[in-house]
Amino acid sequence: MTGTAIPIKLPGAPTPPPLPGLRQELRIEPGAPLVNGAPSWTLFDPVRHAFFQLGRVEFIILTHWASGQLGGIGAELSRYGLDDEAANRAFNEVVEFVATNSLSVAPVGRDSVSTFLEQRASSKKAAWKWLLDNYLFIRLPLVKPADFLNRTADRISFLWSWQSVVFFTLLAFAGLLLVARQWDAFLASFLYFFSWQGVIAYGLGLVVVKILHELGHAYTATRYGCRVPTMGVSFLVMMPVLYTDTTSAWRLRSRKQRLAIDCAGVATELMIASVATMLWVVLPDGMLRSVAFILATTSWIMSLAINLNPFMRFDGYYVLSDLLNVPNLQPRAFALGRWRLREALFGLSDPAPEIVPTKLRRGMIIYAYATWIYRLFLFIGIAVLVYNVFFQPLGLILAVVELAVFIGRPVWSELRAWAQLKDRIFSSKRGRAWLWISGGLILAAFLPLDRHISGYAVLSPVGAAPIVSGEPAMIVDVLVENGEEVAPGTALIELQAPELAAQAAETKVRIAQLQLQVDRSVADQRDRSNRAVLERELARERNKLSGLERRSEKLVLRAPNAGVVAGLSPDMHQGRWIGGAEVIGHVVTPSDYDVQAYLVEDDIWRLEDGALGTFVAADAGGPARKAKLVETSSSAIQRLEQPILASTNGGPIAVDRDGDELTPREALYRVRLIAEKGAASAEGDQIQTVPGSIQIKTSGQSFAFWAFKETARSLRQIF
Incomplete structure (x- = not known):
């Protein structure tokens, strides 16, 4: 807290020290109703271009403070059901709020010089914090477009007409229908862009689409009287993202107008997509058709897959926030989520951080948990990407920093909150149960409980002999069955190889012819001169026949050793042909x-x-x-x-x-x-x-x- 809380003047209480006046440039305007239907007001600080939502109690206190009539605050607050203690507490909270955000002309309740020095010192960051913030997130304003937007808004006012909505809707449906009829050609266009030239072209197309996207937000905000002070680029973990400052949209009381500003970027991209899709259909192959393809695909993908994501602070998040009429949806949902988690774990019976309808509260809690899960996987994925893209050890350092900030810091903050509640946690039955469970898990982590190692293995019978024919053959008879015990040499399967028998018959004929020539060489002079050649050829044929006979003998497959027949397939039946290297069984x-x-x-x-x-x-x-x-x-x-x-x-x-x-x-x-x-x-x-x-x-x-x-x-x- 920057200032010291100053109590409201109550009957019988000492007179509090005077409060400094509020800054004259501050403006309080009626705002949109709160979630519970109560009226709200918006406090606008033009110096910092910041907006604060006020409830009725805060509005009454600040109104009396600005007018210098602090004495009547207690009586007016009492009309809304606040007793003296509650009124005093509310007043102190408003004083703290004013002091913390420097909304008064001088520091509240403190020496001016010392307080300003403390604020200046506290605003300075350590070097490592500055580097951390600028690595993970940095926003660079590039232009101040307010004057340009005001001068040119009328020229494109036709885009907000209902005729324009109908035209682009029909154009989109017609384009998608025609693309569906050329779907193979459309998909084939992606192949060109799997190259450096394609990546560069896609990058340029993405830049153009995102600039038009941000202009859609800016022009729509200008149309409804909101000033757009800056447009620029943000870097989230070194990834560039264009942004438009439409903070002043919170001044609008109409939820419909705020939703229009939220959806303007997506609507712009869909308009681009509808036109580009139709151009791709009608244009001939060439550069212009490639440009149309780039604009169409980047617009459809970016609009539907990324911009409408409600879990990150893209357009989808603000659309959901305005649909639910819950400003600052994420921090409020996260507060409810943390409260629900503590109640589920420890049963502290604390009141909810804010009073909202039961159905809405349940939805906000579910949204908080879904966002946490989504961000867990997202930030782990980003850490892995950073780790692999950058050289080591820089990649590891950046990945660890990213995980520590986006995952570790929120977890550590919640654990610190639990530590502050330790007395209440230990006094609750559920809290003590979790204490024992946590202690048991920590103890188990240090106990040598893992007493096995596992791996992949193969079991084989020792001495197993395969049953292989060695020849392409046909099964004549299977003489054994699976599980049958056999002795060495037992016939297992009879085979027949007609080709082998044919070769043996041809060889026998050849042997008979050669033997006849050798026998008549005694009387025939020509055969006698070739006798040595004939005898060598006859010996070769006899060796060949001997080999064929040995191969024929092996067509009766026998057990090589004593054992049990195994692995015979039911498909091994009479009349089946098998290959020579095929294992029939074991x-x-x-x-x-x-x-x-x-x-x-x-x-x-x-x-x-x-x-x-x-x-x-x-x-x-x-x-x-x-x-x-x-x-x-x-x-x-x-x-x-x-x-x-x-x-x-x-x-x-x-x-x-x-x-x-x-x-x-x-x-x-x-x-x-x-x-x-x-x-x-x-x-x-x-x-x-x-x-x-x-x-x-x-x-x-x-x-x-x-x-x-x-x-x-x-x-x-x-x-």
Whole structure:
């Protein structure tokens, strides 16, 4: 508080010191009704171009103060139900308000020189605060357009006529309808602008549209008698945003006129969009059509997607504020939101910060919470963008500052408010419950509760042998079933390869011909001279026939070892053709299982020799087995050896494919475990490769230690 509160003169009370007069240039005008329907007044300070909304009590006090008739305040306030104590409190609040905003000709209740020195000193910011404010938000007024607007407003007055509204509405609908008939061509136009030239063109179009947008606000405000002192550019986290100072619109009592000013920018952009859309339809391909496309798309997108957003202080926010007839919607909604939060958490039974209708209060609270959630994601997104755009460590510093100011500072302010209410919070039953919960959560953060590490894994039977034909062939008969135990050499499947039989028949014919030539070489001089060649060719054909016969023998697929048949598909039936490299099934040894798992770099150091774990199949009906750690790789893998886990094959591990190589995108370490022994079932466990996950027991780690470790790792990567 700048001045000292001076009590109102009450019966029997000592005479208060005299108050300085109010500044003569201040104006009090009737304002729009308050939310509850009560009348209001607007106090205008032309020096700072600031407006203050007053209720009836404040209006009475300031009116008597300005006229110098302070003695009659108490009697007049009593007519509106205020007792002496309430009147005194209201008077003190008005005195504080006048002193804080320097509305009097001299400081209130203090030595003038000392008070002005204190105000000057308090207005100065520390260097770091100045840099912080100018980095996060700075407003640069560029022009004073009031005279220009007054001179030219009549020339465009036709835009506010109902004929103009009808014309642009019909033009917009017609343009959108015609564009819909050329939708493919319209979308194809976007491809041109995915280039530096397109980005520059879009940027210029956006600047033009936003200038016209702000002129829409300015001309509409001027039309209703409001002065526009400045227009310029604001920088929000270094992002330029044009602005128009239409603060004087709060002088208007008509909500319809205020809404017209709020919507003027969007209406201007929609007018531009309607004209540009129609021009794109009728113009031939070329520069002018590209310009029309830019103006149309930027106007539609900016108007509908950004300007009408009510969660930031764009046009949509002011439209919502005037629709609800709630000036300063966000701070008032935020105050109600904080009050509702405290009541829900601590049950303090405090009155609401202001009295508004129940339905409106509920809506304002919902709006506050929705705005907080929206801004949380928005500012996190901006922080990530800043972090990646700027060089390090500057990007990190700017991102941290942005998060600290826009997210951390409001949270810290609320926590400080809770600290001031700690006595009341601790005395309430709900507050004590939250105290115990908070203490428990803090304790849990430092307890080593995390005693498992997890990763993606594959379960494979040890000694599993694939059943492969090696030849393209047709199935003649399937002699076994899944789950059937077999001995080494047991016939499993009979195949037939007609092409192989044909080659064998041709080879036998060739051998017979060559043998005949060799036999008659004793009597035939020409064959005798070629005998050595014939014998070599005959030997080659016999070797070829021997190979074909061995390949034919392999068409009866036999068990390579004792085990259980697994993985035979029902599609393996008589008459089906199979490829030579196709795995038909497996003969597995069900008592031993091998688990290959992949763990992230941050967890590998927590493993201990012989650690126990549990493999859980990805399929809910798959196997789950206990396992024991037997091997840990000393370095990160260069390629993924289990394609079934790769993201390119629908698996959970993100990889990049380079030919046949699958390279993980993050550092992964391979570990090997041996699963417990056990009998296999006929259906479930006899699967060659089962993808799933592994959980391995390790020494405990607290959440606090994990957070510290992650922070330290991030800082090491940056610096």
